[in-house]
Amino acid sequence: MKLREQAQNLGIRIGTIQVVAFLLLAVLGVRLYYLQIVRGDYFQERAENQRIRLIPIPAPRGAIFDRNGNILVDSRPTFNVVISKEPLKTIDTAERIPQYSRGLSLEPQVVTERLNAINKQTDFETLILKDNASMQDIAWVEAHSLEYPELRVELQPQRFYPHGTYMAHILGYVGEISPKQLESERWTGLRPGDIIGKGGLEEYYDEFLRGRPGYRKVIVDSRGRIQSEIEVVPPQAGQDLITTLDLDLQMAAERQIENSASKRGTILAMDPRNGEMLVMASQPSFDPNVFVQGSKTREGRKQIAEYWQDEERPLYNRAIQGRYPPGSTWKIPMSVGGFQSGAMTDTSNAFACGGGILIGSKFTKCMGSHGAPTLIPAIARSCNGYYYRLGLKMEIEGIIDMIETFEYDRKTGIDLPNEKIGQTPKSWRPIVEKREGRWPDIRTVYASIGQDTVVVTPISLIRTISAVGNFGRMYVPHFLKEFRPIAATEHFEERPGFGFQKPEPKIIEMTAGQQKMIAQGMADAVTGGTARVVNIPGFDVAAKTGTAQDGDPKAGRKDHAWIVTFAPAFSPEISVIGLIENVGFGGTHAGPAVKGVYEAYLAKKNPQPAEPTEVAKR
Amino acid sequence: MVAILERRSLRDFDWLTSVLAIAIACFGIWQIHNAVPTASYWTKQIIGLGIATFAFLVVAFTDYRRIIEAAPIFYGFGLLLLFLVLTPLGVEVNGQKAWLWLPVVGQFQPSEFAKIPTVLMLAKYFGDRKPVPLKFKELLIGGAILAGPVGLIMLEPDAGQAITYFPLLAAVLFLSAIKVRYIVATLLAAAILIPTSYYVGVQSGVIKQYQRQRIEAIINPEAVDPRGFGYHTIQSMITVGKGGLAGIQGDTETSQSVLKFLPEPQTDFIFAVTAEHTGFIGCVSLLLAYALLLSRLIAGAREANDRAGMLVIMSIAAGLAFQIFMNIGMTLGILPVIGVPLPLMSAGLSAMLATFIAIGFVVSIKMRRFVN
Numbered sequence: 001m002k003l004r005e006q007a008q009n010l011g012i013r014i015g016t017i018q019v020v021a022f023l024l025l026a027v028l029g030v031r032l033y034y035l036q037i038v039r040g041d042y043f044q045e046r047a048e049n050q051r052i053r054l055i056p057i058p059a060p061r062g063a064i065f066d067r068n069g070n071i072l073v074d075s076r077p078t079f080n081v082v083i084s085k086e087p088l089k090t091i092d093t094a095e096r097i098p099q100y101s102r103g104l105s106l107e108p109q110v111v112t113e114r115l116n117a118i119n120k121q122t123d124f125e126t127l128i129l130k131d132n133a134s135m136q137d138i139a140w141v142e143a144h145s146l147e148y149p150e151l152r153v154e155l156q157p158q159r160f161y162p163h164g165t166y167m168a169h170i171l172g173y174v175g176e177i178s179p180k181q182l183e184s185e186r187w188t189g190l191r192p193g194d195i196i197g198k199g200g201l202e203e204y205y206d207e208f209l210r211g212r213p214g215y216r217k218v219i220v221d222s223r224g225r226i227q228s229e230i231e232v233v234p235p236q237a238g239q240d241l242i243t244t245l246d247l248d249l250q251m252a253a254e255r256q257i258e259n260s261a262s263k264r265g266t267i268l269a270m271d272p273r274n275g276e277m278l279v280m281a282s283q284p285s286f287d288p289n290v291f292v293q294g295s296k297t298r299e300g301r302k303q304i305a306e307y308w309q310d311e312e313r314p315l316y317n318r319a320i321q322g323r324y325p326p327g328s329t330w331k332i333p334m335s336v337g338g339f340q341s342g343a344m345t346d347t348s349n350a351f352a353c354g355g356g357i358l359i360g361s362k363f364t365k366c367m368g369s370h371g372a373p374t375l376i377p378a379i380a381r382s383c384n385g386y387y388y389r390l391g392l393k394m395e396i397e398g399i400i401d402m403i404e405t406f407e408y409d410r411k412t413g414i415d416l417p418n419e420k421i422g423q424t425p426k427s428w429r430p431i432v433e434k435r436e437g438r439w440p441d442i443r444t445v446y447a448s449i450g451q452d453t454v455v456v457t458p459i460s461l462i463r464t465i466s467a468v469g470n471f472g473r474m475y476v477p478h479f480l481k482e483f484r485p486i487a488a489t490e491h492f493e494e495r496p497g498f499g500f501q502k503p504e505p506k507i508i509e510m511t512a513g514q515q516k517m518i519a520q521g522m523a524d525a526v527t528g529g530t531a532r533v534v535n536i537p538g539f540d541v542a543a544k545t546g547t548a549q550d551g552d553p554k555a556g557r558k559d560h561a562w563i564v565t566f567a568p569a570f571s572p573e574i575s576v577i578g579l580i581e582n583v584g585f586g587g588t589h590a591g592p593a594v595k596g597v598y599e600a601y602l603a604k605k606n607p608q609p610a611e612p613t614e615v616a617k618r
Numbered sequence: 619m620v621a622i623l624e625r626r627s628l629r630d631f632d633w634l635t636s637v638l639a640i641a642i643a644c645f646g647i648w649q650i651h652n653a654v655p656t657a658s659y660w661t662k663q664i665i666g667l668g669i670a671t672f673a674f675l676v677v678a679f680t681d682y683r684r685i686i687e688a689a690p691i692f693y694g695f696g697l698l699l700l701f702l703v704l705t706p707l708g709v710e711v712n713g714q715k716a717w718l719w720l721p722v723v724g725q726f727q728p729s730e731f732a733k734i735p736t737v738l739m740l741a742k743y744f745g746d747r748k749p750v751p752l753k754f755k756e757l758l759i760g761g762a763i764l765a766g767p768v769g770l771i772m773l774e775p776d777a778g779q780a781i782t783y784f785p786l787l788a789a790v791l792f793l794s795a796i797k798v799r800y801i802v803a804t805l806l807a808a809a810i811l812i813p814t815s816y817y818v819g820v821q822s823g824v825i826k827q828y829q830r831q832r833i834e835a836i837i838n839p840e841a842v843d844p845r846g847f848g849y850h851t852i853q854s855m856i857t858v859g860k861g862g863l864a865g866i867q868g869d870t871e872t873s874q875s876v877l878k879f880l881p882e883p884q885t886d887f888i889f890a891v892t893a894e895h896t897g898f899i900g901c902v903s904l905l906l907a908y909a910l911l912l913s914r915l916i917a918g919a920r921e922a923n924d925r926a927g928m929l930v931i932m933s934i935a936a937g938l939a940f941q942i943f944m945n946i947g948m949t950l951g952i953l954p955v956i957g958v959p960l961p962l963m964s965a966g967l968s969a970m971l972a973t974f975i976a977i978g979f980v981v982s983i984k985m986r987r988f989v990n
Contacts, residue, residue, distance in 0.1 A: 010793065010928075011920070013792055013793050014793065014916060014919055014920060014928075014932060016792075017789060017792065017793075017916070017932060017935070017936060018912070018913065018916045020939075021909075021912050021916075021935070021936075021939035022909060022912075024939065024942075024943040025905050025908060025909050025939075025942070025943070027943075027947075027952075028905060028943065028946045028947065028950060029902060029905055031947075031950045031951075031952055032858070032893070032898060032901050032902065032905075032950065033898065035855060035858045035859045035893075035950060035951075036858060036859055036861055036862055036863065036893065036897060036898040036901070037862070037863060037898055039859050040859050040860070040861070040862035040863070041862075042859065043855065043856045043857075043858070043859025043860045044859065044860045044862065046856050046859075046860075047856050047857070047860040047874060047879075050856075050879060051872060051877050051879070219871075219872055219877070220877070221876075221877040221878045221879070222877060222878040222879045223878065227871070227877065228871070
């Protein structure tokens with residue numbers, strides 16, 4: 001110390017400063033030890049998490065074909081504008097709402113929904129802001145890549161339904177998974193924005209049609225811009241679905257309903273020998289493409305709202321959700337029930353027509369005067385009086401046994417979602433007995449001819465008719481012919497092919513003679529009874545018509561027209577049923593519709609040169 | 619005579635301090651390159667180091683006593699430059715007018731350079747006084763000398779730079795026989811008043827929400843607002859922690875600074891870059907280098923020939939130590955985010971030049987310790 005100022009303790013004071021400085025450096029050293037040595041691994045992981053991002057590569061969804069390999073649904077390329085979460089973290093997303101809305105012509109409400117949805121996601125995932133982007137949208141995103149680094153254009157295959165409104169109820173459509181579905185067990189593992197099947201086969205077989213998405217693992221900077229790619233896992237496509245549908249027959253059926261008086265109704269066709277559905281047409285219908293493309297545009301949302309509000313209910317599949325009184329078509333299962341209950345036998349099956357029946361003080365009429373017919377003419381001429389007396393003899397218990405035999409009290413098990421169950425005396429009986437004290441005979445009389453307490457779905461009715469035609473072997477109706485297998489890849493397991501899982505029929509007890517009598521009655525109805533309209537020379541169609549009251553007869557609505565058929569009458573290979581709503585008598589209105597399907601069937605079965613017909617016309 | 623002086627000068631020249639300072643600066647240039655390999659910051663810094671070394675030698679071989687004599691002129695000149703920053707000659711960057719553009723000289727940061735005249739002015743005033751306990755009047759004059767530059771810097775506004783001036787005065791007062799009871803009283807008052815005023819400020823709304831978040835971000839950066847004020851602190855801590863024991867060793871492509879997660883990597887957060895690239899080993903080596911440099915300076919102060927020289931060295935040493943602690947403390951998440959450069963490491967010609975000039979004074983003073 002050169003300055004001799006001991007009085008001031010200068011040396012000690014300088015030393016104090018030195019010690020303080022070293023202490024501060026020591027504090028920094030300790031903190032460094034904590035951050036780098038103690039928690040080094042933790043921070044290393046955090047650094048990795050924020051720079052690595054998984055960009056999903058959507059998997060192509062399996063296509064859907066008819067039984068002959070015609071495409072019913074496939075995918076075509078479209079562009080999506082997607083949004084990343086990470087760059088949004090440091091900005092006020094509220095400002096973006098009007099900007100996106102203007103630039104991409106989106107409803108502000110839609111943008112808000114999207115931005116809210118992305119907040120619920122983990123950091124490095126993306127969400128579709130706008131799908132089916134136009135060239136203008138793509139140009140806008142590219143031009144604003146500096147201002148909005150969170151936006152990106154991605155190619156994505158979009159579901160396309162080439163036949164529009166036809167088969168829409170069978171096929172369903174696809175759309176983004178809803179928040180509620182995300183929480184359900186069926187869709188665990190999916191993320192907001194994922195596309196799933198909604199309605200129809202798309203929903204029923206979603207797990208198989210849906211592919212497994214791949215991803216790109218990339219390094220991004222703090223603004224989410226991709227710097228380099230670490231890994232690519234290609235997606236695995238979904239399985240192709242071969243349905244049992246026959247596109248030609250389906251189109252014939254669709255045209256028949258379109259040409260009917262009310263343009264409302266349903267036509268079903270199936271192979272009675274195995275339950276394969278050949279046709280399921282239900283009109284009015286909707287265009288699934290509107291749901292796929294339009295749910296985010298003003299026009300699309302308006303169209304979808306109209307579908308929901310339309311009084312003719314285009315979104316509702318009449319074939320499996322419609323419940324109609326079967327009318328006289330009910331006489332077919334009633335005939336089987338008559339034999340099974342012992343109310344009639346192979347040799348003793350005549351009942352009086354009587355022009356009707358008197359129950360208490362009320363006389364319920366038959367449409368004609370048929371004497372005392374046996375079963376065959378009773379079916380052919382559709383004698384109500386006959387069935388009033390058969391029903392009364394079976395008693396309501398016998399009718400309920402028949403309902404259970406044909407499983408009207410449960411779903412048929414068809415491979416479509418949201419199938420409805422009909423209502424029958426079985427379901428009504430407790431209610432009626434509670435309300436009226438007993439089950440009155442008049443209700444048994446009405447139930448015998450498919451009115452009053454009987455409403456059934458068309459799908460359950462075709463199942464019955466097919467079983468009766470097919471010698472009592474009742475199959476579960478279905479659309480799945482085959483799911484094609486997908487080979488294993490480096491990252492995904494093999495997806496094996498498979499067919500419909502319930503191939504075994506239920507056996508309906510009846511003798512060969514009884515079955516033949518019912519088929520004969522139905523064949524006679526075509527050749528000389530109520531169903532002459534479906535008479536096709538050289539092809540024995542067996543048929544039964546029906547006319548079902550729609551609500552209270554005084555309301556003035558016309559009856560629903562029914563026809564149920566199978567052919568050939570004694571070795572059926574196809575069954576067809578038709579229902580046209582609010583048009584009048586069954587044979588007159590539903591008959592021609594079903595005949596149109598048969599003509600298409602025969603044209604395919606026996607292809608004939610077109611020339612002779614042309615010549616004949618000239 | 620001249621030749622003798624020269625020979626003696628060379629013999630007494632503090633080689634270790636000089637080499638240490640240049641070595642730290644070279645280490646810094648490497649880290650600036652690591653921070654943003656594609657930008658030209660590191661090449662500019664090499665040029666800056668060249669200029670700074672020249673200025674360092676000029677100051678080192680100049681008799682510091684003559685410069686201290688002229689301290690009021692330098693001090694006045696420093697205030698003039700700080701004033702010019704506030705005129706249209708000042709250049710605004712990020713809402714702060716901290717830069718001055720002058721013809722020929724170019725753009726520079728006067729608040730860095732003004733520290734030197736401030737130190738000299740303090741040393742001149744307090745170096746002449748008798749070794750008796752500090753009077754209240756002297757305290758006020760010391761405060762006034764500091765108030766000039768600090769006031770002008772606060773107008774820029776650049777709170778970070780302004781704070782770095784306080785240790786300059788604190789060291790001078792401490793070494794000018796300020797009574798220990800004043801120091802104890804000041805520390806006690808700070809311990810009571812700072813939390814109290816913070817509480818009152820928050821309650822009364824004088825302290826704004828964003829200021830409060832900045833402070834609370836230190837206590838728990840994740841909880842406050844990881845996207846806002848906590849973001850810089852969190853990213854800095856991630857960068858430091860990621861370095862581990864030995865650093866990422868050349869994996870620059872995925873570094874925090876290259877991917878732009880770490881803000882201002884070449885300036886305020888250069889220590890985080892160092893930590894990421896060289897790990898605990900590199901960081902501790904750097905801290906030891908700083909400790910060695912500081913002890914060389916303080917040793918020089920003990921040997922100083924006069925009171926003014928001792929005060930210059932201690933004031934500079936205190937300023938450096940304070941700035942090192944502020945900057946690294948911020949990087950390690952124990953101090954709020956305040957833009958203070960790390961001496962000898964952060965990119966920036968003004969800071970580099972000012973630091974080397976300051977060390978030049980120290981060397982000059984040490985060199986003349988045997989001369990009268």
